[in-house]
Amino acid sequence: MYGRGYSGGMGFGPPITPVVIKQLLVANTVVFIAQHLFPWLTLVGSVTPAAFLQHGMLWQPFTYMFLHDPRNPLHLVFNMFMLWMFGSQVAAVWGTKRFLRYYLTCGVGAGVLIGVVPYLLVAAGLRSPATLELPTLGASGAIYGVVLAFSLIWPDRTIALLFPPVAFRAIWLIPIMVGVDLLMGPSNVSILGHLSGAAIGWLLLRGSGTGPGLPSLEQIRYRWNRYRMRRRLRAVQREDGGWRSERLRERVR
Numbered sequence: 001m002y003g004r005g006y007s008g009g010m011g012f013g014p015p016i017t018p019v020v021i022k023q024l025l026v027a028n029t030v031v032f033i034a035q036h037l038f039p040w041l042t043l044v045g046s047v048t049p050a051a052f053l054q055h056g057m058l059w060q061p062f063t064y065m066f067l068h069d070p071r072n073p074l075h076l077v078f079n080m081f082m083l084w085m086f087g088s089q090v091a092a093v094w095g096t097k098r099f100l101r102y103y104l105t106c107g108v109g110a111g112v113l114i115g116v117v118p119y120l121l122v123a124a125g126l127r128s129p130a131t132l133e134l135p136t137l138g139a140s141g142a143i144y145g146v147v148l149a150f151s152l153i154w155p156d157r158t159i160a161l162l163f164p165p166v167a168f169r170a171i172w173l174i175p176i177m178v179g180v181d182l183l184m185g186p187s188n189v190s191i192l193g194h195l196s197g198a199a200i201g202w203l204l205l206r207g208s209g210t211g212p213g214l215p216s217l218e219q220i221r222y223r224w225n226r227y228r229m230r231r232r233l234r235a236v237q238r239e240d241g242g243w244r245s246e247r248l249r250e251r252v253r
Contacts, residue, residue, distance in 0.1 A: 014088035046135035061111025109200035110141025145201030
């Protein structure tokens, strides 16, 4: 994954890795090793709605975000790559305290919603009671919040993927990631956790009023109307171009 840097050139990864990012990378890796040494950590540390609300395991919305699937190292690798890729630049701008506060709030907030929302879905008849026993773990909720912050601070930054070879503006990162989750993600991916982390991040940025690039409702309407006008203009241009081509062919004949 490549991004267009501050100078306008292309480069792989962030220019620097702040200390707080290094510390989070180390912490998650150490915990991952500990999960193999002490398997019970995964059981008691993951967010399980029934354990969280019925059995008082109130630490789970915090501990789950440092745990990853011990059977799948790629779960850890991908999350840490995303944290390094996007979190480094946000942390460099915000500083350690603000970034860590934001990261933990997104992760813990998502963990609380993971523990509570399934009860609401079960009560509404949309989910089976068995889902209350399903555990969730991983840093994805916090990382979705970080990716959201990156995409709103630098909405026009170009993100280019090696595979597939496509490029797009950073503002589309979250919609694209959610779309990939829905269309191609594994069956055990926590869409609720991902969306919750992004939602908590949105509220934090919106509430602080310090999220550069954060669009208001009026700005969203304006961009949508501008998009529709551009589409209409392109359609008119195509029709005009087709008409001119037809007239040219008539003259040639």
